[in-house]
Amino acid sequence: RAKSAGGNRAELADPEADARAITRHGLTTALPAALERGEFFIEYQPLVHLGDGSVRGAEALVRWLHPQHGVLGPDRFIPLAEDTGLIVPLGRWVLEQSVRQAREWRERYGEQTPAGPLRINVNLSPCQLSHPGLVQDTVEILERTGVAPDALCLEVTESALIGADDDLLKPLRRLAEMGVDIALDDFGTGYSNLANLRRLPVSILKLDRSFTQSMQQFPADPVDLKIVEGIVSLAHSLDLSVTVEGVETGAQAEQLRILGCDTAQGWYYARPGPPERVHHLALADATN
Numbered sequence: 001r002a003k004s005a006g007g008n009r010a011e012l013a014d015p016e017a018d019a020r021a022i023t024r025h026g027l028t029t030a031l032p033a034a035l036e037r038g039e040f041f042i043e044y045q046p047l048v049h050l051g052d053g054s055v056r057g058a059e060a061l062v063r064w065l066h067p068q069h070g071v072l073g074p075d076r077f078i079p080l081a082e083d084t085g086l087i088v089p090l091g092r093w094v095l096e097q098s099v100r101q102a103r104e105w106r107e108r109y110g111e112q113t114p115a116g117p118l119r120i121n122v123n124l125s126p127c128q129l130s131h132p133g134l135v136q137d138t139v140e141i142l143e144r145t146g147v148a149p150d151a152l153c154l155e156v157t158e159s160a161l162i163g164a165d166d167d168l169l170k171p172l173r174r175l176a177e178m179g180v181d182i183a184l185d186d187f188g189t190g191y192s193n194l195a196n197l198r199r200l201p202v203s204i205l206k207l208d209r210s211f212t213q214s215m216q217q218f219p220a221d222p223v224d225l226k227i228v229e230g231i232v233s234l235a236h237s238l239d240l241s242v243t244v245e246g247v248e249t250g251a252q253a254e255q256l257r258i259l260g261c262d263t264a265q266g267w268y269y270a271r272p273g274p275p276e277r278v279h280h281l282a283l284a285d286a287t288n
């Protein structure tokens with residue numbers, strides 16, 4: 001609007017943009033106190049094995065219970081936390097809470113869940129990846145909680161690792177050597193060179209939701225089917241397992257299972273929710 005009004009004229013105020021900016025600024029300045037006051041909480045979304053339908057673990061997804069604005073999703077505040085560096089202590093908090101939750105599942109239900117002890121997936125932002133304390137913080141949290149490294153999977157987005165040099169990959173390699181799984185999140189959105197996968201210390205590909213969405217129509221677009229089939233066979237030949245996100249219907253789950261995907265996550269199984277829901281679902285399998 002201001003542009004079409006011509007070069008030298010003052011830009012028209014956009015009240016909506018102002019409101020957004022105030023909120024953004026307000027949210028940013030409120031973040032540190034929010035962490036201290038315990039306004040963040042974590043929801044867990046089950047990860048389901050496509051072959052037998054068993055719950056294998058869950059992804060931890062952070063939320064902010066803001067005193068004025070209610071529950072805010074991570075897309076509203078993670079970018080702000082990244083800009084201010086608060087993502088490092090916030091991410092550490094998420095990691096510790098999630099690993100504690102995994103320990104509780106394993107202590108209380110380890111023997112009862114049919115597919116073995118539940119595992120936990122935690123998202124890492126690029127800032128955490130380049131923070132020198134990552135490996136030590138992770139080791140300390142695992143030691144403090146007594147959780148085995150192979151119960152933990154750290155999710156890093158494909159875009160964070162595109163063009164990553166060895167310095168950035170070193171901490172991930174150390175963690176992978178300890179037995180922590182590294183997953184490449186939102187895979188297929190970052191235009192990364194598939195051959196590049198060999199260089200990365202990842203053991204899981206998380207296929208982006210956009211692929212799952214294209215399985216919604218029946219019959220699905222044959223080109224999309226071929227692409228997913230190709231990614232899955234490449235992943236398997238590199239010994240990577242494939243998780244699909246955003247599964248909303250049984251038809252999608254079936255299609256993705258036929259295409260060879262290993263694990264699924266999505267509203268069809270469960271929305272992100274309180275930790276009790278994950279172990280209820282995991283235990284429910286046992287009786288089916």
Ligand code: C2E
Binds near residue numbers: 078
């Ligand atoms: P993500 O890691 O790709 O997580 C999956 C997102 O898809 C979650 O959104 C989840 O609620 C949503 N989702 C799951 N199943 C379905 C489905 O069937 N349909 C649809 N439409 N959506 C589904 P959410 O919770 O809003 O998280 C968004 C992103 O925020 C995450 O994407 C992740 O990148 C980031 N995030 C979440 N928690 C953390 C955290 O603790 N640290 C960092 N650094 N990032 C986080």
Ligand code: MG
Binds near residue numbers: 059123155185
């Ligand atoms: Mg994720």
Ligand code: MG
Binds near residue numbers: 185
């Ligand atoms: Mg994802």
Ligand code: MG
Binds near residue numbers: 245
């Ligand atoms: Mg995603």
